[in-house]
Amino acid sequence: MRRPPVALVTGARRGIGRGIALALAGRGFDIVVNDVVEDAAVAETLAGIAAHGRRAAFIAHDVADVAGHVGFVDQCFAAFATIDCLVNNAGVSVKVRGDLLDVTPQSFDRVLGVNLRGTFFLTQAVARRMVAETRGTGDPPRSIVTISSANVRTLGPNRAEYCISKTGLAMTNQLFAHRLAEHDIMCYEIRPGIIRTDMTAGAFDRYDGLIRDGLTPVRRWGEPLDVGNTVAALAQRLLPFNTGDAFNVDGGLHMKVL
Numbered sequence: 001m002r003r004p005p006v007a008l009v010t011g012a013r014r015g016i017g018r019g020i021a022l023a024l025a026g027r028g029f030d031i032v033v034n035d036v037v038e039d040a041a042v043a044e045t046l047a048g049i050a051a052h053g054r055r056a057a058f059i060a061h062d063v064a065d066v067a068g069h070v071g072f073v074d075q076c077f078a079a080f081a082t083i084d085c086l087v088n089n090a091g092v093s094v095k096v097r098g099d100l101l102d103v104t105p106q107s108f109d110r111v112l113g114v115n116l117r118g119t120f121f122l123t124q125a126v127a128r129r130m131v132a133e134t135r136g137t138g139d140p141p142r143s144i145v146t147i148s149s150a151n152v153r154t155l156g157p158n159r160a161e162y163c164i165s166k167t168g169l170a171m172t173n174q175l176f177a178h179r180l181a182e183h184d185i186m187c188y189e190i191r192p193g194i195i196r197t198d199m200t201a202g203a204f205d206r207y208d209g210l211i212r213d214g215l216t217p218v219r220r221w222g223e224p225l226d227v228g229n230t231v232a233a234l235a236q237r238l239l240p241f242n243t244g245d246a247f248n249v250d251g252g253l254h255m256k257v258l
Contacts, residue, residue: 009031010087010088020089032059033049064117152170189247226249
């Protein structure tokens with residue numbers, strides 16, 4: 001009997017991370033749920049996974065804590081004996097949006113420390129373990145999916161640090177895709193557009209009006225499950241001849257119209 005696949009989803013306590021965890025659970029994945037704190041939101045995510053009949057384990061860790069990655073990865077692999085899919089979802093935005101000329105080193109280091117530096121070295125740590133594992137015939141396919149942003153190619157002048165961090169993830173995905181293909185580990189990037197989450201709640205009125213006025217050809221908000229369903233398709237290896245690709249989940253926001 002083929003064992004169920006196992007996914008590690010960072011930043012999974014709410015928002016896009018929760019949507020990803022639930023979508024994967026709905027496709028038969030057991031889930032290692034990661035976030036920086038364990039609270040009521042984590043309990044909701046774990047309950048949602050259980051409702052799909054799948055197992056879940058919560059492991060607290062700050063992705064920015066590079067020195068703690070090895071111990072964290074050991075815990076993750078021990079939870080269900082392996083990791084078949086890493087989803088790099090954890091990320092932060094800027095605390096205060098403002099002029100590019102006013103960006104501080106503290107803000108820059110904080111955002112890149114989580115979104116880019118932390119994600120790169122966590123991916124490295126997981127990839128090392130994946131490469132070292134002995135695989136059995138019929139084991140699930142392996143993948144690394146990195147959540148970046150529409151800001152990879154769309155300027156957000158009032159949050160430069162965020163845009164730079166997400167653009168770096170685009171190259172990170174391609175580098176790992178090139179390195180890991182020989183081990184049958186496929187790597188993908190997903191660029192969400194305007195998704196209805198706690199992170200976008202503060203700008204709801206602005207974005208809601210823009211969407212109604214045709215900012216995106218698909219005139220609705222994106223939902224966390226829109227991203228989650230895309231991750232699930234990739235993690236299941238439904239596109240077997242792809243690696244290193246970036247997938248826009250943005251209602252067509254990426255298209256330029258004259």
